[in-house]
């Protein structure tokens with residue numbers, strides 16, 4: 136198709152040096168600014184960040200055009216220095232931050248079986264087993280926390296998520312009093328928060344000398360994590376791997392692939408493992424976000440408790456096969472994702488192309504305004520309210536509108552979304568099965584972000600005395 140127009144895409148005139156960065160500074164998230172600007176310039180507009188040409192697309196059809204119809208043209212990622220620092224000096228080591236390549240295709244396909252387990256697969260059974268086994272440990276650890284007073288439960292939730300991931304992907308888990316393990320869990324969480332922030336230096340690289348300390352901190356966290364994974368997880372697998380037998384887990388599958396595929400290197404598999412293990416932080420943060428809403432709206436907690444009590448009859452912990460009978464609890468997680476409206480990682484045009492007939496030059500960064508999709512009155516009834524029931528059909532089944540894409544769509548869609556749905560479900564329902572939870576400190580949630588700060592709000596846990604045997 137010939138470009139519809141040689142006219143430039145509308146957008147604010149950039150200032151020298153900073154481009155239009157000043158327009159974003161007034162808002163808590165740049166996506167709020169994008170929504171405001173879309174009312175002035177339209178559903179597609181251009182904006183210059185520093186000297187980087189960017190385009191913002193604001194409606195579902197345009198988002199689909201970028202992610203699905205032209206996914207191949209927009210397979211690149213931003214070249215931020217922070218991303219390099221987090222992945223051994225080269226962001227292409229990372230699955231989420233690399234440009235599209237044959238290697239990425241291979242890495243995604245190795246990961247698919249393990250990280251996107253289908254409902255009826257052996258992997259799904261394994262996820263269930265690992266998750267429910269960890270629940271017992273998790274509950275024991277929670278009982279060590281002070282009850283009926285403000286307490287910091289995020290580290291315990293994160294440790295439970297980390298163990299679920301490590302057990303599932305590496306057949307290993309760690310005690311919560313293992314200081315090296317807890318340190319690594321904390322570093323992962325710091326990185327998750329970091330990745331969810333934007334900094335002026337991303338677009339103004341000449342500010343770099345001022346960020347030296349920060350960049351060194353990122354490299355340090357990443358280095359410590361890598362050392363732990365190599366020493367405490369991978370080494371044992373290398374020593375015990377039987378190349379003639381089917382892989383025991385994801386780590387084995389990666390090591391076997393390294394042996395068989397001349398294009399795979401040692402670094403590729405270590406970084407892939409690190410990337411996926413790191414996914415646990417996203418789930419821990421999502422559970423904290425869900426709890427923030429649950430404590431704000433006690434009627435939500437009550438409905439989850441009714442569901443979980445009904446399904447388990449107070450006799451056992453929840454498992455993944457209860458999910459179908461607990462649609463409200465699942466809907467709470469979808470509503471948490473809608474309200475959090477985590478941004479889709481920006482894509483970058485890897486070739487000269489077009490969007491809606493407008494010419495787009497190779498190297499242009501594309502922001503997909505899912506904030507608008509998730510929070511506008513055009514798409515949702517009372518969008519500011521936390522209403523899980525919006526995701527329930529009259530018959531009580533979970534339904535999601537097509538424009539709701541918290542995990543994105545297209546060739547770079549999130550690989551971890553099934554694990555998110557599994558582990559967050561059992562953690563949230565088990566917490567509410569066993570405790571009445573109330574706020575223990577002021578709760579501030581940053582808009583347009585699925586992360587809460589590493590040292591975040593406290594909660595008060597009051598046992599419900601219905602603990603299963």
Ligand code: HEM
Pocket residue numbers: 202230231232243250410411412413414415417418421472477478479480481541542543544546547548549550551552554555585
């Ligand atoms: C609250 C939880 C999560 C949310 C909201 C989320 C959301 C997203 C989004 C929006 C993308 C960008 C897709 C795109 O650019 O089009 C993404 C990519 C990705 N996610 Fe997730 N994610 C979550 C958890 C996870 C977990 C647990 C894992 C790992 C097990 C994971 C692995 C990945 C990977 C590897 C990519 C990059 C895929 C690629 O670029 O090819 N995510 N995620």
